[in-house]
Amino acid sequence: MLSKTYCAAVVGLEATTITVEVNMTRGVMFNLSGMADTAVRESFSRITAALPNVGYRLPVSSLTINLSPADIRKEGSSYDLSIAIGMLAAHGKLPLDNLDKYMLVGELGLDGKLKPVRAALPIAIRARKEKFKGLVVPRENVYEAAVVNQLEVYGLDDITQVVGLLNGTAHPEPLVIDTRKVFYEQQFKFDLDYADVRGQENVKRALEVAAAGGHNIIMIGPPGSGKSMMAKRLPSILPPLSLEESLETTQVHSVAGKLGRDTSLISQRPFRAPHHTISQVGLCGGTLSAQPGEVSLAHNGVLFLDELTEFSKQTLEVLRQPLEDRKITVARAKYTVEYPCSFMFVASMNPCPCGYYGDPTHSCVCTPGQIQRYMAKISGPLLDRIDIQCEIAALGFDDISKTSPGEPSSAIRERVIAARKIQEERFKGVKGVHCNAQMTERMIHQYAEPDAKSLEILKLGMERLKLSARAYNRILKVARTIADLAGSEKVQSMHIAEAIGYRNLDRGDWAERGI
Secondary structure, three states, rough: EEEEEEEEEEEOOEEEEEEEEEEOOOOOOOEEEEEEEEHHOOOOHHHHHHHHHOOOOOOOEEEOOOOOOOOOOOOOOOHHHHHHHHHHOOOOOOOOHHHHHHEEEEEEEOEEEOOOOOOOHHHHHHHHHHOOEEEEEEEEHHHHHHHOOEEEEEOOEEEHHHHHHHOOOOOOOOOOOOHHHHHHHHHHHHHHOOOHOOOOHHHHHHHHHHHHHHHEEEEEEOOOOOOHHHHOOHHOOOOOOOHHHHHHHHHHHHOOOOOOOOOOOOOOEEEEOOOOOOOHHHOEEEEOOOOOOOHHOOOOOOOEOOOHHOHHHHHHHHHHHHHHHEEEEEEOOOOEEEEOOEOOOEEOOOOOOOOOOOOOOOOOOOOHHHHHHHOOOOOOOHHHHOOOEEOOOOOOOOHHHHOOOOOOOHHHHHHHHHHHHHHHHHOOOOOOOOOHOOOOOHHHHHHHOOHHHHHHHHHHHHHHHHOOOHHHHHHHHHHHHHHHHHHOOOOHHHHHHHHHOOOOOHOOOOOHHHO
């Protein structure tokens, strides 16, 4: 007898419907075709051990299983459930008329339990597109799959419950989630707030400007000055995710298997802070199954690299293309996968090997040559992609001992959102440009052209501070954002002056002066 069930293969963020054809004849052979990897081939052993343990004894027979289309690589254990149900149907244990109504996804344990799999959300999107009545997933995956409306999503515990659903003896209820309600309830619930930060008003201002314009930022300061603490609070002042951004971000995390059991939609901008020992593959994505890396997991959020100079130079250099293109391509021998990676890049570092260059409370033991070699670990092309360079000084006793709270994140966020709305209106209809950080050179001349007085200040600042040529456009971009925060239509001299102050590492005498 021939039976057909349906599941899905995921390549990148896209799922493709896979038809599982099971044909039973007399004999004792088993054959699995359809470009299946080792995990899929091992499914027969798991299934034949699991079915007797839940009361289904199959007669000895010759089975041929085909996963169609055959030119798409099938990876992982998510095909177990569909193959097992196909085998039961081919042996006459299940009616065939319900099998084409459901997509079946799940790994099968030897006790018949369903175990969670990756990429339930892209699979649910494909199931709705293919007009399946319902999707069956392990209970651990039901919340992320139930985000998709107009589709019955069943989170079941074992294969006996699946059999009951398909033969009509059981009637489990599909999970229904009010996606918008859950999404908006969690948007502004942050554990960390800038109200808890004492002092460091200049750094808060720099981070506010960065958030308002989507600018990449690096913070330089001695140990204990609060660089990491400030960076971790950055998501609390960023504009809230839209539903479209949330869905795309959730898909990336679903494919990577990073969603929690009770997570439906990611409602806050992600904050990723990988350790400095991370590899190039871990940062940008790869492995045999082309999984997304940290740059993609930070999509629509923040990628924070603490102690930037401790990362290997080869690892840092692979960031250049994702920062520029806001997408990354992972190529394998037989296929290529593209992941989105539009994120704010935030980094922190010490000013020298000992960490106390320019610190008034500690003596630096590094020579100018050591400082220059230390800074050379960060290449010019990478610095080229960082708009704001902010120096942080260690807090004094008066600041540390303050009892009054600082300005809350909610107040800063309101100003950031207002500035972003101005930019959305400015770049309406321009593909791929949503904030000032993404402006092309032509847009800079169109929207951030300084007047005569501002141009004179810019010229004077670049000459006195020995700023490099690459700082020119960066200063104008940041000045445009500062003007937006002030509600100014034109870029004025005060905006240029503040923006010049955010190019510290470009100063020609940086390693010869104190902070």
